[in-house]
Amino acid sequence: MAIPDYKLSAILNGHSMDVRSVAATKEFCILSASRDRTAKLWHPEGVKEFVNVITYKGHRNFVSCICWVPPCVSFPEGLVVTGSNDNTILGYNLQDGTVLLTLEGHENAVCSVSPGRDSGILLSSSWDSTAKLWNINNPQSSPISFNGHQAAVWAVVELCDGTIATASADKSIKLWKKNHELKTTLTGHTDCVRDLAVASIETFLSCSNDASIKLWSNNGQCLNTFYGHSNYIYSISINPAVQNGFATSGEGGSVRLWTGGDCIREIRLPVQSVWSVTCLENGDIVTGSSDGVIRVFTKDPARFADEETIKNFEEEVEKIQASSEQEIGGFKVSELPGPEVLLEPGKSDGQTKLVRRGAAVKCYSWSVAENTWNEIGDVMGANPASEGKTMYQGKEYDFVFSVDIKDGAPPIKLPYNKTEDPWAAAQAFIHRNDLPQGYLEQVANFIITNAKLDSLPASSNGFADPLTGESRYVPGSGTAVPGLPPPSSRDPFTGSGAYVTQAAISTEKPFVPHDSYIRFDQANIKAIYDKLREFNSKVGDGHNPLSDEQLQNVVKLGELNSTHDPETLTLLKKMLEWPKEILFPVLDVTRLAVRNKQINAQMFDTKYGPNFVQYLLTLLAPDNLPANIMLTMRVLVNAFSDLPGEMLVLAARETVMHSLICLTQLNNNTQVAACSLLLNLSVALAQQPDSVELAECVLQLLNKITDNEAYFRGLVALGTLLAESPNKIQLQSKIVSHTQIHSRLKRDSTTNPSDATLRKISICSQQVLRLL
Known part of the structure; x- marks a missing residue:
């Protein structure tokens, strides 16, 4: 049965700044909260019109969240509740906007409000790292405070069993008893958790800046992870008109509609950020976005907007999508890294x-003291490729950048000429705008980067942050799933059967571009267990031998759909500290284990993961045991089985490439592992500007390859980069300059061997040559 399409139903104009929150109330009314310091009630008029009937005022700063609290003893008509950046919560009479309730207790911006399941109970959360439970039937009573998060608490809801769930920027979700006793902490998201929604009597959903949605049981078990967004997800709402249906919204102007774990529709909006989404009882979708507009979408043709309105809307969407190809500071917006780079x-x-x-660019600065990236502000524009000068305060400049330094304040102009010392210009900017002196290097590097200076003036005494070099991380994906092409179900180490059947070979299946990650699945579990048991008695050096039962549990981690307890995974991490001489069976278990979504998330989380990846990279040293080198590469290949592992390997890709180039003595198994790793990197980075550096690594490794299966995989990696690289001309020149590889391409393309692997090489060589 065809799924009904959603189309624009209504556009609600009235707010003058971002609409940060939308909610539904009785009789299909809509509530909205905005940075313009107001909230509004929108009443349906006719079939598809909404009228602003009440504007709620009283906050001294942005209104960041809103909800409808049903009638209770103290407020028999119900209450419109808002939270603000002024740290307060206000409750209004629905009909006339009178302030009936003021709650003070949070020490920073209130970012979430929601009704509890019991009458008169209100929940709130704040940037002060707490959530609170208020009894508004007795507003003078002290709230119950939930303390324990290490960063802003973005959302709070009460689950159907009475548990309080909180979601935080510290990347965790906590479950609490109502007396503020902590029940458990849920980890799995790799970035800020932005919103929560009760999905059923026994489950709830979470969404995150890591572009994922997770389904949890009320006791804290992660039941599933859903992918579909390619950027931050800000809001999630259950759709009461669709079985197991919900809607999500986020960065990049995207709303997605889901049934269970399947994304059935994407709605694009002509905006940068869709801050909030809510679903009405009739299944209509309401959005609040960064352009200050509320939009309603419906699948009921009777509520579709008129054709002209829909046409204008669709044209606006096309324009905003085209803007992603615009340049800021000499770089195409679409070519700049996404938020994953901040991992x-x-x-x-x-x-x-x-x-x-989305279509905008933000500037971040690294703080060593805080060990984190801090947002400096929005980069509003400036295209150095444009001709002519820009006037600013009566003087012409090559560039006049606009930078948002402070939320809510107008952008500050940063003028610059190429002949100036960027540090001098940065110092003048700091003095002129009374900014902290600590901004000097940040601003100077910002100028160098955005002015795209090929060289610095002779008077310059600084250095440029290489945004186009080693810190330029742009994970790419050719699929709707953010960075997660489906892994191959075949073990790529089985030679000729790794990619194609004989029938596929005979029909010249296009091997390039390759669009999915491969992995190493094949294993002899018994042999691994026997070797672990042998080495277990030799660990020494403070490592206590494990029992047979513990060893069996560790080996079971290698089963693709295994269930495990935290203690067993902790044992595996401890075993990874075994001496290098006996480490290789532990690595073999690890490469199998990281295929599991839950294990991948824990091995490559932001706490353990970076150090783990760095440790793996040390094992790629040329003087290490060949078995360790080969199996370490297999671990890195299989890390691509899920998003956390993929992201951390991509973040370390330059070290990975350097390590591969430095390897000299490569046996056949190691050659296959190395080329498989390069193939996965090529799938991820083919459409990115730095694909040329990766191609150079592939070419250098191909010069060392003697194994035919390994050479074929390296060739597929090279062809994938050539087919999709935005720097195709440069890449073509690089391949031609490697005369040994270029000559072999020509030679292999003219052969017609009977051997299956050589036949694949011949066909792939022909395909690569066509791209040249």
């Missing part, structure tokens, strides 16, 4: 990065 630690205090968020 990679900075290399020096004050290092800056430009990060794409």
Whole structure:
């Protein structure tokens, strides 16, 4: 049965700034909260019109969240409740906007309000890292406070069993008893958790800046993870008109509609951020976005907007999508890294990065003291490729950048000429705008990056942050799932059967571009267990031998759909500290284990993962045991089985490539592992500007390859980069300059061997040559 399409139903104009929150109330009314310091009630008029009947005022700062609290003893008509950046919560009479309730207790912005399941109970959460439970039937009573998060608490809801769930920027979800006793902490998201929604009597949903949605049981078990967004997800709402249906919204102007775990529709809006989404009882979708507009979408043709309105809306969407190809500071917005880059630690205090968020760009600075990336502000524009000068305060400049330094304040102009010392210009900017002196290096590097200076003026005494070099991380994906092409179900180490059947070979299946990750699945579990048991008695050096039962549990981690307890995974992590001489069977278990979504998430989380990846990279040293080197590569290949592992390997890709180039003595198994790793990197990075550096690594490794299966995989990696790289001309020149590889391509393309692997090489060589 065809799924009904959603179309625009109504556009609600009235707010003058971002609409940060939308909610539904009785009789299909809509509530909205905005940065313009007001909230509004929209009443349906006719079939598809809404009228602003009440504007709620009283907050001294942005209104960040809103909800409808049903009638209770003290407020028999119900209450419109808002939270604000002024740290307060206000309750209004629905009909006339009178302030009936003021709650003070949070020490920072209130970012979430929601009704509890019991009459008169209100929940709130704040940037002060707490959530609170208020009894509004007795507003003078002290709230119950839930303390324990390490960062802002973005959302709070009461689950159907009475548990209080909180979601935080510290990447965790906590479950509490109503007396503020902590029940458990849920980890799995790799970035800020932004919203929660009760899905059923026994389950709830969470969404995150890591572009994933997770389904949890009320006792804290992660039941599933859903992918579909390619950027931050800000809001999630259950659709009461669709079985197991919900809607999500986020960065990049995207709303997605889901049935169970399947994304059935994407709605694109002509905006940068869709801050909030809510579903009406009739199944209509309501959005609040960064352009200050509320939009309603419906699948009921009777409520579709008129054709002209829909046409204008669709044209606006096309324009905003085209804007992603615009340049900011000499870089195409679409070519700048997404928020995933912020998982990679900075290399020096004050290092800056430009990060794409939808059609806009934000600037971040690395703080060594805080060990985190701090947002400096929005990069509003400036295209150095444009001709002519820009006037600013009566003077012409090559560039006049606009940078948002402070939320809510107008952008500050940063003028610059190429002949100026960027540090002098940065110092003048700091003095002129009374900014902290600590901004000097950040601003100077920002100028160097955005002005795209090929060289610095002779008077310059600084250095540029290499945004186009080693810190330029742009994970790419050619699929709707953010960075998660489906892994191959075949073991790629089985030679000729790794990619194609004989029938496929005979029909010249296009091997390039390759669009999915491969992995190593095949294993002899008994042999691994026997070797672990043998080495277990030899660990020494403070490592206590494990019992047979513990060893069996560790080996079971290698089963693709295994269930495990935290203690067993802790044992595996401890075993990874075994001496290198007996480490290889532990690595073999690890490469199998990281295929499991839950294990992948824990091995490559932001706490353990970066150090784990760095440890793996040390095992790629040329003087290490060949078995350790080969199995470490297999671990890195299989890390691509899920998003956390993929992201951390991509973040360390330059070290990975350097390690592969430095390897000299490669046996056949190691050659296959190395080329498989390069193939996965090529799938991820083919459409990115730095694909040329990866191609150079592939070419250098191909010169060392003697195994035919390994050479074929390297060839597929090279062809994938050539087919999809935005720097195709440069890449073509690089391949031709490697005369040994170029000559072999020509030679292999003219052969017609009977051997299956050589036949694949011949066909792939022909395909690569066509791209040249």
